Amino acid sequence: MRVNPNPLPDLLSALEQTQQQINTDEQQVASGQSVNVPSDNPANAAMLVQNANQTAETDQYLRSIGSIQGEMQNADSTLSSVVTVLQRAISLGTEGANGTNNVSDRQAIANELEGIQSQLVGLANLSYQGNYVFAGTATQTAPYVLDANSPSGVDYVGNSETNQIAVGDNLNVQTNLPGSELFSNSGNDVFQAIQDLITSLQSGTNISGAVGEVSSAYNYINTQRVFYGNAIDQLNTQQTYLNSETTQLAQQQTNLGGTNLPQAITNLESSETADQATLEVISQTQQNNLFSYLGR
Amino acid sequence: MSSLNASLATALSGLQAEQGALEATTNNVANANTPGYSREVPVLETSDPVTIGSLTFGTGVTLESIESIRDPILESQIQQETQTQGQLNSLVSALQQTQTTFSSTTGDIGTAISNFFSSINQLATSPADLSLRQGVLTAADNLASAFNAAANNLTEQRTNLDDSVEQTVGQINQLTGQIAQLNGQINQAENAGGTGGTLIDQRTELIDQLSSLVDVSVIPTGNTLTLTTAAGTALVAGQQSFQLSTQTNSSGEQDVYSGSTDITSTIVSGQLGGILQARDQQIPSLQNQLDTLAAGLANAVNGVQTAGYDLNGAQGTDLFAPPPGGGAGAAASMSVAITDPSLIAASSDGTSGDNSNANAMYALSNQAIVDGQSPSDYYSGIVFNVGNAVSNATAEQSASNLMLQQLDDQRSAVSGVSLNEEAANMIQYQQAYAASAQVITAINDMMYDVINMTTLTT
Numbered sequence: 001m002r003v004n005p006n007p008l009p010d011l012l013s014a015l016e017q018t019q020q021q022i023n024t025d026e027q028q029v030a031s032g033q034s035v036n037v038p039s040d041n042p043a044n045a046a047m048l049v050q051n052a053n054q055t056a057e058t059d060q061y062l063r064s065i066g067s068i069q070g071e072m073q074n075a076d077s078t079l080s081s082v083v084t085v086l087q088r089a090i091s092l093g094t095e096g097a098n099g100t101n102n103v104s105d106r107q108a109i110a111n112e113l114e115g116i117q118s119q120l121v122g123l124a125n126l127s128y129q130g131n132y133v134f135a136g137t138a139t140q141t142a143p144y145v146l147d148a149n150s151p152s153g154v155d156y157v158g159n160s161e162t163n164q165i166a167v168g169d170n171l172n173v174q175t176n177l178p179g180s181e182l183f184s185n186s187g188n189d190v191f192q193a194i195q196d197l198i199t200s201l202q203s204g205t206n207i208s209g210a211v212g213e214v215s216s217a218y219n220y221i222n223t224q225r226v227f228y229g230n231a232i233d234q235l236n237t238q239q240t241y242l243n244s245e246t247t248q249l250a251q252q253q254t255n256l257g258g259t260n261l262p263q264a265i266t267n268l269e270s271s272e273t274a275d276q277a278t279l280e281v282i283s284q285t286q287q288n289n290l291f292s293y294l295g296r
Numbered sequence: 297m298s299s300l301n302a303s304l305a306t307a308l309s310g311l312q313a314e315q316g317a318l319e320a321t322t323n324n325v326a327n328a329n330t331p332g333y334s335r336e337v338p339v340l341e342t343s344d345p346v347t348i349g350s351l352t353f354g355t356g357v358t359l360e361s362i363e364s365i366r367d368p369i370l371e372s373q374i375q376q377e378t379q380t381q382g383q384l385n386s387l388v389s390a391l392q393q394t395q396t397t398f399s400s401t402t403g404d405i406g407t408a409i410s411n412f413f414s415s416i417n418q419l420a421t422s423p424a425d426l427s428l429r430q431g432v433l434t435a436a437d438n439l440a441s442a443f444n445a446a447a448n449n450l451t452e453q454r455t456n457l458d459d460s461v462e463q464t465v466g467q468i469n470q471l472t473g474q475i476a477q478l479n480g481q482i483n484q485a486e487n488a489g490g491t492g493g494t495l496i497d498q499r500t501e502l503i504d505q506l507s508s509l510v511d512v513s514v515i516p517t518g519n520t521l522t523l524t525t526a527a528g529t530a531l532v533a534g535q536q537s538f539q540l541s542t543q544t545n546s547s548g549e550q551d552v553y554s555g556s557t558d559i560t561s562t563i564v565s566g567q568l569g570g571i572l573q574a575r576d577q578q579i580p581s582l583q584n585q586l587d588t589l590a591a592g593l594a595n596a597v598n599g600v601q602t603a604g605y606d607l608n609g610a611q612g613t614d615l616f617a618p619p620p621g622g623g624a625g626a627a628a629s630m631s632v633a634i635t636d637p638s639l640i641a642a643s644s645d646g647t648s649g650d651n652s653n654a655n656a657m658y659a660l661s662n663q664a665i666v667d668g669q670s671p672s673d674y675y676s677g678i679v680f681n682v683g684n685a686v687s688n689a690t691a692e693q694s695a696s697n698l699m700l701q702q703l704d705d706q707r708s709a710v711s712g713v714s715l716n717e718e719a720a721n722m723i724q725y726q727q728a729y730a731a732s733a734q735v736i737t738a739i740n741d742m743m744y745d746v747i748n749m750t751t752l753t754t
Contacts, residue, residue, distance in 0.1 A: 002710065004708045004709045004712060005712045005713065005716075037392075038395050039683045039687040042683030046676040046677065046679050049406045052400065052410065056410035057661075063414075130425060132649075136647075137645075139649030161645070163651045165417070165655065166420070289716050290719030
């Protein structure tokens with residue numbers, strides 16, 4: 001049986017393969033990626049695309065949460081100021097209800113209350129990064145304008161719409177409370193209450209009734225603040241969840257497409273050894289044949 | 297009773313036969329590294345004996361022929377495998393180029409899609425903010441650019457493959473011409489009583505080269521060979537070669553013709569088969585998927601955009617230029633139709649601070665807007681398809697290479713020149729030659745004796 005008298009092509013082909021393996025291992029070590037092109041691992045490459053998409057989504061949700069937290073915290077602290085102002089109004093009103101006051105005393109209190117009314121309008125017209133926060137969705141115009149002809153002394157020119165925003169795959173949060181619900185809710189209109197207190201001080205009648213109106217407006221605002229408190233809590237919780245999602249997604253990315261560096265370096269070393277061995281075999285395969293022994 | 301002259305003739309035949317046999321050895325050694333060379337073996341036959349009276353005398357040895365040792369079945373298998381290898385080589389090469397377009401980089405389509413939807417979610421936090429609106433336009437531009445670039449890469453690849461079609465057809469024609477010529481020479485040699493010998497080796501080598509280019513069927517016909525494609529189109533018949541040509545088709549690409557028949561779809565193997573498969577099936581399929589994604593995205597976004605109201609309270613207009621009907625070319629032509637950021641329709645009721653339409657646009661990222669899948673799911677499907685095609689073709693290529701290597705080893709075992717063998721043969725023939733020469737010398741002495749038998753010595 002004849003054997004193949006020319007083994008060199010096979011050896012060269014083996015050399016090519018060891019070279020190819022070295023190239024692959026080097027690339028994995030250098031890039032830190034085991035999936036550099038889709039064919040390296042098609043299924044993982046596809047999952048890496050989705051992983052990248054989810055990571056980008058999560059990052060964006062975190063960014064949006066940051067933006068809304070800023071606005072909500074501003075709104076909440078503004079409401080805190082409103083509450084403080086209303087407390088002042090109540091104590092003024094209580095003072096005015098004291099029978100020892102005369103007309104000019106009551107007028108003085110009424111004047112201070114007018115100042116408080118303006119203050120409240122200013123607070124209700126809070127603007128954060130170019131948007132009026134309590135205007136519903138008509139955010140480009142100040143929601144409250146002074147109007148001497150209006151029974152409450154102000155007009156609400158915003159709307160009663162609310163916005164939502166997606167901060168998670170199945171999580172939308174409401175981002176605003178319109179002034180129509182917060183400050184000029186019929187039955188709990190804070191401006192109407194202040195106006196009524198001013199009027200009653202000026203006329204001297206039913207001051208304690210008016211003070212009661214301001215008190216219930218004060219209570220109402222306090223209850224409404226809960227919305228912001230809850231929303232901020234919810235956003236914080238979601239933020240924590242998304243942060244841990246980010247870590248998990250990063251871990252998944254490494255699992256799918258990262259190089260196990262110690263393993264890859266070991267592979268590279270053994271590939272280089274195999275290559276070296278093949279080279280030595282080729283060089284040792286001297287084509288000794290009978291002709292060299294015929295002494296010619 | 298024999299004669300000295302007869303003995304001389306017999307010994308002489310030995311000299312000539314051994315010398316002729318040595319020719320074969322010499323040729324083998326000279327061609328030890330010639331690709332496709334089949335070793336030659338001298339066929340020595342005893343010459344017909346003569347009978348004189350009751351004695352039969354041999355008349356020496358004849359060098360009947362010098363045969364090339366080759367295995368036609370092996371050669372046929374090698375040709376088949378060469379075709380497969382040629383096809384896989386060009387297919388893998390084309391697909392590997394294609395998949396770089398879909399590898400993850402900072403500018404790839406997957407990233408651009410994510411960034412686009414991120415910009416919309418950000419817009420929803422403050423829909424009247426002009427810089428956020430501009431952010432959406434920029435992200436939309438980047439998305440369109442990513443699609444344009446990918447589509448252009450695929451088109452460019454198709455063009456390159458198209459050029460290769462023409463080149464390969466040229467090479468095929470050259471080879472078939474040479475084979476036809478060799479057929480003529482071989483025919484002549486065999487009609488004159490000889491064998492084709494090394495001419496047949498040359499022809500086999502050319503057929504192997506042709507096999508790597510196109511699928512070839514070899515049919516021995518009488519003294520010669522007929523070559524056709526696997527589908528039966530004639531390439532070579534005897535001394536005649538049938539040239540293939542290319543014609544531009546309605547898509548501006550080259551179709552392969554034999555005479556006036558379009559044979560493009562019948563070529564399935566060899567380099568040409570691989571090129572055509574990549575150009576006419578694999579890449580168009582990818583272009584199709586890309587277009588489906590681009591059109592699906594553009595149409596869905598436009599649908600939401602036109603259902604809402606922009607910053608000025610007017611009804612929204614298309615964000616992306618409407619893709620071509622049917623979708624073909626959607627990726628190459630994708631562009632943003634809006635330059636004024638206030639025209640983005642974030643609002644559902646015309647109020648500038650309402651973000652419901654922006655929310656609806658963001659929600660598209662997880663809706664089945666592209667052939668029943670979300671955009672990023674569909675894109676990940678494309679990535680998988682490309683990677684899988686390359687991975688499968690590469691695996692087949694490795695298997696084919698291994699098979700071809702084994703077949704080549706077998707052919708080498710049958711037909712390869714072993715220098716050890718040739719050296720041993722050389723010793724053999726040389727010694728036999730020397731022995732015959734000694735015999736001739738002895739006969740010469742005997743003749744001298746005869747001639748000088750009756751010389752008187754004085």
